Amino acid sequence: MASSKVTSSQPMPARPPRPNLVFRELRGQRSPAEFAAAVRRAAREIGERVSCDARYVGRVEAGEIRCPNYAYERVFLHMFPGRALTDLGFASRASVRGRRAQAPDETPGGHEPYETQNPHDPNNLHDPNNPHDPHDLLGHHEIHALHETCEESDVLRRAFMTGGGATVAAASMGQMGLAFDAAAAGRPVRRPGTSDVYAVEEAVRRIRLLDDRHGADGLYRRASTPLRAAYALLDAGATRQTTADRLHSGAGELAISVGWLAHDSGRFDDARSHYAEALATARMTGDDGLEAHAFCNTAFLARDAGRPREAVRAAQAAQRVGRSLGSARLMSLLALREAGGWAGLADRTGCEQALVRAQTLYERGRSEADPEWMSFYGEAELEGLEAQCWSTLGDWTRAARHARRAARLQDPHFTRNIALYTAELADDLARGGRPDEAAAAGMRVLDLLDQVQSSRIQTMLAGTARVLLPHRRASGVSGFLERHSSLPRTA
Structure with a gap:
């Protein structure tokens, strides 16, 4: 009797990929290269880095990538708000995970295609065309840590899918800290490698993303855990200089991100300390x-x-x-920072000159040299910072005009900034003698406070409420004051 040609030790033939027609339709009239450029722009807007090109778009549309990695997922959901991955033509992540251990006789790559990193990236350890063996780039423990990071990312993703608001943000921050427990607890730390750099850089992106959506108050104390761990890793010392350089840069950026959380939640002394730590790190390594x-x-x-x-x-x-x-764009933002200082000194001429310089530099457009952390800086932020300058100078009409533009222009992804600009608008209108409009704007901010926790915004609203107290009889003012007075007070 002839033996079967297919035995249990032989891999089953791979299913031919099914074209992603939904994604092709979303591309519309744009060429693959044009759409890839749009993906890269969207990534910069939310602080992600993806090396999307026409070939990647082609692979998605051909069905070769059934589920994108987490970075691409965040970018695609930012580009097409209100949709899930399955609405974009992808398979659900659960159906393509393939996390079981590979048997000794199992053919590598026999699972469903699942993009865990950017295909054909030199750092993509899962790319069959990558000439490097994974163990040439990462040690055994580093590979294990990288898999743990993937598991932790799933925990965070599930938290966001099943919860909401700042409470989930705080819980997510706590989960992120679990990845750094050994270093943070002061136990001996092995010499850091590539996976540790990834973890620090991802911590920076996670903090920025959560802050954009929810504000700083629920995040600050939890963020100190990965920061302590990052500096413990620096003290342990990386073997490779390239790893050490990236770790220094990542730790410095993490110090700034944690400093910003302290800043936005009113802990100015803590913020000053974190910023000074980042500055010292930058000067030690010559990182301009x-x-x-x-x-x-x-x-x-x-x-x-x-x-x-x-x-x-x-x-x-x-x-x-x-x-x-x-x-x-960086020089434009720095000119705005200078303008804010001149406004505080009541130097209108110095402020106006810096504002003109900021606008001129901004109009030169984006470039590849723009730092990743500047993803928040768009036209809305430009308008918002100018509004703050005019408010400081007491020009309430001009301040309100710019604050209104800022709130209107802001991407919906940046919930905190929408609340901030609208709070600025409410205060400018109140101080400019338009109490009814101020109360309406204040109500819009109150609607966002179940998603955003920011001491800065709450302090601004409290100031607006004080200004509006003498105008209780104006339309809508009493309703705003009553609702504002019922807010829980921050510690």
């Missing part, structure tokens, strides 16, 4: 980009803390070091 970022945030903090002259000097220092980076 990190130094410019640290000075940028220091200038913003100094303005908010009532030290306008320090704000001007820090912004000017940031511009000196930032010129070599080749980013007009």
Whole structure:
């Protein structure tokens, strides 16, 4: 009797890929290259880095990529809000995970296609065309840690799907800290490798994403865990210089991100300490980009803390070091930081000159030199920062005009910023003698506070409420005041 040609040890033939016609329809009249450029722009808007090209778009449309990696998922859901992956023609993540261990006689790659990293990226360990063996790039423990990071990402994703608001943000931040427990607890730390760099860089992106959506108050204390761990990894010392450089940069950016959470939640002394830590890290390694970022945030903090002259000097220092980076958008933001300092000094001429410079530089457009952390800086932020300058100078009409534009232009992804600009608008309208409009804007902010926790925004609303107290009889004012008075007070 002839033996069967297919035995249990032989892999089953792979199913031919099914074209993703939904994704092709979403591309519309744009060429694959044009659509890839749109994907890269969308990624920058939310602080992601993807090397999307026409070939990647073609692979998606051909069905070769049944489910994108997490970075691409975030970008696609940002591009097409309100849709799930399955609405974009992808298979559900659960159906393509293939996490079981591979048997000794199992053919590598025999599972359903599942993109865990960008295909054909030199760092993509799952790309069959990658000439490197994974163990040439990552040690055994590093590969294990990378898989743990993937598992942890699923925990976070499920939390966002089943929960909502700032409570979920805080829980997610706590889950992220679990990945760093060994280092944070002070136990001996092995010499860091590539997976540790990935973890630190992902922590920075996660914090920025959560802050954009929910504000800082529920995140700050939890974010200190990965920050302590990052500096513990630095102390352990990386074997490779390239790994050490990336780890220094990542730790510095993490210090700035945690500093911003402290800043936005009113902990100015803590923020100053974190920014100084980032500045020291930048100067030790000669990282001009990190130094410019640290000075940028220091200038913003100094303005908010009532030290306008320090704000001007820090912004000017940031511009000196930032010129070599080749980013007009960065220089535009730094000019706005300087304008805020001049406004605090009641120097209208200095403020106006810096604002003109900021606008001119902004109009030069984006470039590849723009830092990743500047994904928040678009036309809405430009308008919002200018509104703050005019408000500080007491020009309420002009301030309200720019704040209104900022709220209208802001991408819906940045919930916190929408609340911030609208709170600025409410305050400017109240101080400008338009109490009914101010109350309406204040109500819109109150509607967002179940999603956003920011001491800065709550402080602004409290100031607006005080200004509106004498106008209780104006349309809508009493309703706003009653609703505002029922808010739980932050500690």
